[in-house]
Amino acid sequence: MTIKEHLRKNIVLATPVIIGQLGHIMVSVADSVMVGRIGVIPLAAATFAGTIYHVLMLFGIGVSYAITPKVAATDTKDRPRLLKFLQNGFFMNLGLGILLFTLGYFASHFLQYFGQEVPVAEAAGSYLIIMCGSLIPLMIFQTFRQYAEGLSDTFSPMAVSVLANLLNVFFNYMLIYGKLGAPALGLNGAGLATLMARIIMFTVMIWWVKGKISGFEWKYDWSGIKDLLRIGLPSGLQYVFEIGAFATAAIMVGWIGAEALAAHNIALNLAAISYMAATGLAAASTIRIGNQIRLKDRRNLRIAGFSSFGLVTVFMAGCGLTFILLRNVLPALYIEDATVQVTAASLLVIAAAFQISDGLQAVGLGVLRGLTDVQVPTIVTFVAYWLIAIPVGYWLAFHGGYGVQGVWYGLSIGLTISGVLHIWRFNRLSKKIKFV
Template identity: 40%
Template sequence: MALKDYTREFSTNLKIAVPIMVGQIAHLLVALADNVMVGKLGKAQLAAVSLGNTLIFIALSIGIGFSFAITPLVSEADAKKDIGRIGSIFKQGFILCTIIGVLLTFVVLFCEPILSMLDQPKEVVELAIPYMRWVALSLIPLMMFQAIKQFIDGLSKTVYSMTASIIANLINVFLNFLFIYGEFGFPRLEVEGAGIGTFISRIVMVLIVLAFLLTKKELKQYLVFVKVKSTGITTKLLNLGFPTALQMFFEVGLFTAAIILSGLLGTSSQAANQIALNLSALTFMVGVGLGVTATIRVGNQKGLNQFDELKRIVKSIFLLTLIVELFFALCFILFRNQLPYLYIDDWEVVQLAAGALLIAAFFQLSDGFQVVMLGALRGLQDVWIPSLICFVSYWVIGLPISYVLSKYIDLGLQGIWIGLLTGLTLSFGLMYYRYKYLLASPRDEDNVIL
């Protein structure tokens, strides 16, 4: 095929992906706002936000992983114009996600004493616990939002969840200003105030997207035509959701371990690691948008049994990913010494963060490609083998390398990030091989590629 056969898909890919990217980046900009606003209080406060999010990130990865099961099922049913099945998928997915949100909140609160067992600075732990409690409570409305978001994304109507995210997150920034610094007569709560702002904004976010769902005709129709009895949808959601949750748990677990390892190196390293993670997460959200686009478009083609077209579309998404990630890598290389000053004016922290960002520049391609490949495999409803790949790449290979290089080879924070680079690169290579294997001779059995 000629290059134009792939580039002509860019407009369709971006139409789906850009709202997802903007919505995801909006979430992270709030995290950026939290870090920047808290960072002005000092490096202990910045490290506390990082530590407070360790358990939250793990719980969030599990919850979002379950919600991701909704999208490929909806996109497949949407290709077949099966309105009743789409409605049933949403109904059962929403109930499942809400239950999971409640359970995750209780688990995080129950595991709170773990923060005191991680050999972290005492002052950081004391600041982190109140913050973590509020963010844990916010997991319930966040999971309700995720269920609606993944349903709407599966219909390729990605602009609604983007709008809800932007509005709610702007509110969060304003609430942070009130509660962190105690402006306009509000109490000065500092780190805990950032957690309160997150909790309130996530309630607002689910209310906004719910309003779209109930008032927009193109969405509301799926709530009307919901089958009373639908066979196997909850089971299907669990079968797809559980391994997808494991995938995200393994990856987030690797980065959470990086937070803990950086804490063992001292407060400066932990603060620098948080800066590098936050900036890398911003670029990763662009990859997430392309990955979800791969899930949606692959799910559509799977529903139509058009596998040659599926391959062409995936190649177009890969090409787009290559262009975007090369740009991000160049930005990290050129501005690695300036970007950390957005967070904190501490020379030691800035230098450590700059070293981590240099390595982060090199894994932009690996990170972007692996999330797109994972999205394509999810669209094919192939989730168990990718879960095993994530486990091996991140925990068997990546994490031990981070530990050894930072602790025994004396590479410090850079050693941790070399381990992250290794895990992400291996993950992409193995997932690409899995994708090529599945598409070499796909067979249809109950409309599922095995």
């Protein structure tokens, strides 16, 4: 295949995945935009609860990614083996969803110890419980989504995610503001809307792909689950280390004040949109690499990987330019507070600077996951964010006099280091991979 053909295939495969990935983050964006209209405290509470919730959610999503490279590297005619991955993945994800909800429930009882303003911590508790409850149907959805994507069917999950996102906005309108005869539940209404939309989402997804899962049986084998966890747990930890760093950053920003935290939420919401699009490209690159491993084609494996790096660079550069040009417009969509808008605009400029680094590290994890190389990238992610980004951000914010902007400078450094090291490792491993 030529580079042009690889680029075309990457785009065709990645576009539905990107839209589907955006469905996850757009839930939070819709919540923030609509909750922001009822005040700074609810918006700050959504941010605070969201920092914990997103760590749990992305860990779960990361673990579920183990299904895709296994399916992508399997002959499509070997249906019993494919269904085995699906069945083991289902029970793995169901158990994980219940565990994540339990962790979120207990965390909700200790929010007052994170140094946030009292009204913010109080409002965040019940919202966090509801959002973590939605992780159970989300993880069931992820099982069938990753299975379908491993078979190169990226359209079905995308269509279902779009439907769920539209339902979430509709339910938000009803339950946040008390429209169409529903009670006005404010922030908790946003959480209930998400829960309802995700229950519908996994139900529709199973119905949609029923032809691909015929023969599914309610059984599993523990050795198969352990095989998936061998890839999934490090992949999940990669997200925990990265998103956990952003969550810790939000907590540090909360020490500065509710207005700074609200501005951080707005800028992070917008940066998360481009990031989730990049993870869509990363998911597509995992599929492409898995397919080339099945074909034992080293040359096209390397081209598929590097063409993914090229695509994400161009895409994230465009996102960065958008953030700069619209830095004074986008925050106004969230909140009317002028101080929050100005602070958020300054953070969007910093976000623009690290867009390419963010995209490269995301795709780097994707191509390495396709090679089933997950241990070393996990260590790289931990070092880049927890030993470099967070300490540097803390020092710049509270000792260097940069405030909330200092926290974001630290995150930018961590993303850049991570991206460079992932590219270096893919180049090295793809040259010497041994096909079996």
